[in-house]
Amino acid sequence: MNSRYAQQIKLSEFGVSGQEKLSNARVLCVGMGGLGSALSAYLAGAGVGTLGLVDDDCVDLSNLQRQTLYRSRQLGQNKAFAAAAELNALNPEIQIKVYSERLSQQNLNTMLADYDVIADGSDNFQTRYLLHDACFTLGKPYVYASASAYEGYCSLFHGQQAPCLRCIFPNPSTGSSCSDEGVLGVLPGILGLIQASEVIKWIVGLGETLAGRLLRVDVKTMRFKELTLTKDPSCPLCSQRSGITALFDPSHFALHFEELATFIKEHNALLIDVRNPEEHAAINIGGRLLPLHELPSRLDELEKQQTIVLYCKAGPRSIKALQLLQEAGFSSLRYLKGGVSELSQQQILQCEPQV
Ligand SMILES: [Zn+2]
Numbered sequence: 001m002n003s004r005y006a007q008q009i010k011l012s013e014f015g016v017s018g019q020e021k022l023s024n025a026r027v028l029c030v031g032m033g034g035l036g037s038a039l040s041a042y043l044a045g046a047g048v049g050t051l052g053l054v055d056d057d058c059v060d061l062s063n064l065q066r067q068t069l070y071r072s073r074q075l076g077q078n079k080a081f082a083a084a085a086e087l088n089a090l091n092p093e094i095q096i097k098v099y100s101e102r103l104s105q106q107n108l109n110t111m112l113a114d115y116d117v118i119a120d121g122s123d124n125f126q127t128r129y130l131l132h133d134a135c136f137t138l139g140k141p142y143v144y145a146s147a148s149a150y151e152g153y154c155s156l157f158h159g160q161q162a163p164c165l166r167c168i169f170p171n172p173s174t175g176s177s178c179s180d181e182g183v184l185g186v187l188p189g190i191l192g193l194i195q196a197s198e199v200i201k202w203i204v205g206l207g208e209t210l211a212g213r214l215l216r217v218d219v220k221t222m223r224f225k226e227l228t229l230t231k232d233p234s235c236p237l238c239s240q241r242s243g244i245t246a247l248f249d250p251s252h253f254a255l256h257f258e259e260l261a262t263f264i265k266e267h268n269a270l271l272i273d274v275r276n277p278e279e280h281a282a283i284n285i286g287g288r289l290l291p292l293h294e295l296p297s298r299l300d301e302l303e304k305q306q307t308i309v310l311y312c313k314a315g316p317r318s319i320k321a322l323q324l325l326q327e328a329g330f331s332s333l334r335y336l337k338g339g340v341s342e343l344s345q346q347q348i349l350q351c352e353p354q355v
C-alpha cells in the first residue's frame with residue numbers, strides 16, 4: 001500500500017484489511033449529477049477498486065453550480081465520460097467503467113451484475129424505483145439519496161427482511177426532481193458525501209450504516225433528523241412472502257460453464273459445491289465442499305463481501321443455497337446453470353486445474 005491511503009489505513013477498525021476490501025470492491029454510481037459528483041470523487045479518492053459511472057446526459061452550464069466534478073471546458077460532453085476523466089486524474093490506480101446510456105429495464109440486469117454496491121444519485125423517480133426494485137430482487141445493497149430545494153434524504157436498503165424504499169414511499173410520485181424546483185448547490189454535495197460514507201462503511205464493515213433509518217437533512221435550518229424505518233405490511237414490493245418469491249428470478253444469477261473460469265478470476269470468486277461429500281468425491285469441478293444442509297450452520301465460515309459461485313448436480317440445490325445466502329446478507333452470488341450433470345467429461349477435466 002502506498003501513502004495515498006495512509007490516513008485511512010492508520011485508523012483503528014480500518015487498517016490494511018479495510019483498504020484491501022475497498023480495492024476489491026465494485027460500486028455502481030447511477031446518475032453523475034450533484035450527488036454523483038461528490039459521491040464518486042470520494043469513492044475514487046478512498047480507492048474503491050472499480051467504479052461504474054452511469055449517465056446519458058451532457059454537462060450543461062446550469063450544472064456547474066453544484067456538479068463539482070465538471071469544468072467549464074467540459075460543457076457539452078457526456079457526464080459519465082467527463083467524470084471518468086476527472087476521477088482518473090484524481091486516482092489513476094482504480095478502474096473506471098463508463099456507461100453513457102440511460103438505465104432501463106433492458107440494460108439494468110447486465111449493468112448491476114458486475115457490482116457489489118449500488119449508489120443511486122439519479123434525479124428522477126422512474127430510474128430510482130427501477131434501480132431500487134432490481135437491487136431488492138438481486139439482494140444488492142442500495143444506497144439511496146435525494147436532494148431538492150433545501151432538503152435531502154439518505155438511507156441504505158439491503159435484504160428482503162429489512163424495510164425497503166417502497167415501505168416509505170410506495171409509488172413513484174409525479175413530483176418534482178431537482179431541476180424543476182431548484183436546489184441549493186451545497187445540498188447534493190452534502191448528501192453525496194453521506195452516501196459515500198455509507199458505501200465505504202458498508203464495504204469495510206465499519207460502524208453502523210443507515211440501514212433501517214432515513215436521514216433527513218434540512219440545510220436551511222441545518223438540522224439533521226432521523227426516522228426509524230419499519231416494514232410496511234401493505235408494501236407493494238416487500239410485504240407478502242409470495243410477492244418476494246415471485247420476484248426471485250434465478251436467471252439473474254445464472255452463470256454458464258463457459259463464463260465460469262473468467263468470472264472466478266475477474267471477481268476473485270469462491271467456488272462452492274453444495275452437494276454431498278459422496279457426490280463431490282465422485283465428480284467435481286473443484287472449489288470448496290459445503291453441503292446445502294450444513295450451510296445455515298456454517299455461514300460464519302464465509303465473508304459477506306466475497307463473491308461466491310455455487311454449483312450442484314442440476315441447479316435446484318445451488319439456487320436454494322443462493323437464496324439462503326442472499327437472505328443472510330450476501331450480495332455477490334452466482335450459480336452454475338445446469339450444474340455438473342450437464343458437463344462433459346472433457347469440460348470437467350479441463351477446469352480442475354484452474355480451481
Ligand atoms: Zn417494502
